[in-house]
Amino acid sequence: EVQVVDSGGGLVQPGGSLRLSCAASGFTYSSYWMTWVRQAPGKGLEWVAYINQDGNEKDYVDSVKGRFTISRDNAKNSLYLQMNSLRAEDTAVYYCARGWGHIDYWGQGTLVTVSS
Amino acid sequence: DIVMTQSPDSLAVSLGERATINCKSSQSVLNSSDTKNYLAWYQQKPGQPPKLLIYWASTRESGVPDRFSGSGSGTDFTLTISSLQAEDVAVYYCQQYCDTPPYTFGQGTKLEIK
Numbered sequence: 001e002v003q004v005v006d007s008g009g010g011l012v013q014p015g016g017s018l019r020l021s022c023a024a025s026g027f028t029y030s031s032y033w034m035t036w037v038r039q040a041p042g043k044g045l046e047w048v049a050y051i052n053q054d055g056n057e058k059d060y061v062d063s064v065k066g067r068f069t070i071s072r073d074n075a076k077n078s079l080y081l082q083m084n085s086l087r088a089e090d091t092a093v094y095y096c097a098r099g100w101g102h103i104d105y106w107g108q109g110t111l112v113t114v115s116s
Numbered sequence: 117d118i119v120m121t122q123s124p125d126s127l128a129v130s131l132g133e134r135a136t137i138n139c140k141s142s143q144s145v146l147n148s149s150d151t152k153n154y155l156a157w158y159q160q161k162p163g164q165p166p167k168l169l170i171y172w173a174s175t176r177e178s179g180v181p182d183r184f185s186g187s188g189s190g191t192d193f194t195l196t197i198s199s200l201q202a203e204d205v206a207v208y209y210c211q212q213y214c215d216t217p218p219y220t221f222g223q224g225t226k227l228e229i230k
Contacts, residue, residue: 037166045158045166045209045221061218062117095165101213102156104177106165 002026002105004079006096009110016086016114022079022096022107030054030074033100036081038092039109046092049081050100064090086114118142118212122222128230135197137225139210144190147214154214157186157195159206160224166209170195197227205229 008020022034036048049060049070058070069082079096093109119142129135145154153173158166168177170186173193183198197204207226213219 044224045160045211047211047217047219047221050217050219059217097165101154101219102168102171102211103158103166104168106167109165 002098004096004098004105004107006094006107006110009094009112011113011115012086013116014087014114017082017084018086018112020081020083020094020096020110020112024077024079024096024098027098029077032098034070034072034079035097035099035103036070036079037095037097037103037106038090038112039095040089040092043092048094051079052100083112086112088114090114117218118145118214118220120210120212120220120222122208122210122225124225125223126226126228128228129197129200130230131202132199133230135200135204135227137195137208137210137227139188139193139195139222141191141193141212145212145214146190153189153193154212155186155188155193156211156213157184158209158211159204160209161206169208200227200229202229 003025006022035050051058051070067085071080091114095109096107097103098105121140123138155173157170160166174186185196187194207224210222
């Protein structure tokens with residue numbers, strides 16, 4: 001059974017950092033692009049970043065460029081999102097997801113709250 | 117960035133009736149090299165992650181009931197639920213994944229029972 005389990009969310013002050021993790025299982029992780037999508041409370045979905053199979057191709061939405069870094073460890077079947085210089089507007093549920101375009105498996109999401 | 121606009125924002129339909137949600141992109145999401153429309157539809161129920169329903173504009177994901185169908189090409193797309201069931205109450209999103217990121221979503225359409 002395909003599973004993606006995201007974790008690492010929490011409360012952080014503005015300007016702080018947080019690292020999200022995602023553990024994948026049930027599929028050949030190293031064969032898939034992976035994506036992070038976020039959803040602010042009560043709002044719609046926002047594509048955040050993606051990474052290709054071997055980690056040498058990445059892209060980000062403009063609002064997080066220079067602050068967030070997506071990475072992966074294929075030996076550990078894991079995906080990461082390092083978030084620095086966090087702002088109040090980064091408050092959201094962050095979903096780890098399989099795929100580069102249409103996304104067929106999603107984690108349950110991890111809540112990041114940026115507040116003083 | 118490609119802007120995705122859904123209509124209506126909310127919709128109330130009687131059980132067993134047809135529900136239609138529209139999605140318009142600010143530029144074409146049809147790839148001329150492979151003639152595919154890079155457009156997906158998702159369903160999201162409260163407290164749950166989104167679920168993929170349709171991709172390439174009209175290909176139903178495995179396990180999705182056949183009452184869900186997608187149509188359209190270029191800039192105008194439609195998600196149709198042929199006979200609304202109670203379990204279809206949700207928010208529906210379209211997403212384009214054409215060319216380079218960001219792969220933007222529509223604002224969502226909330227579907228309720230009348």
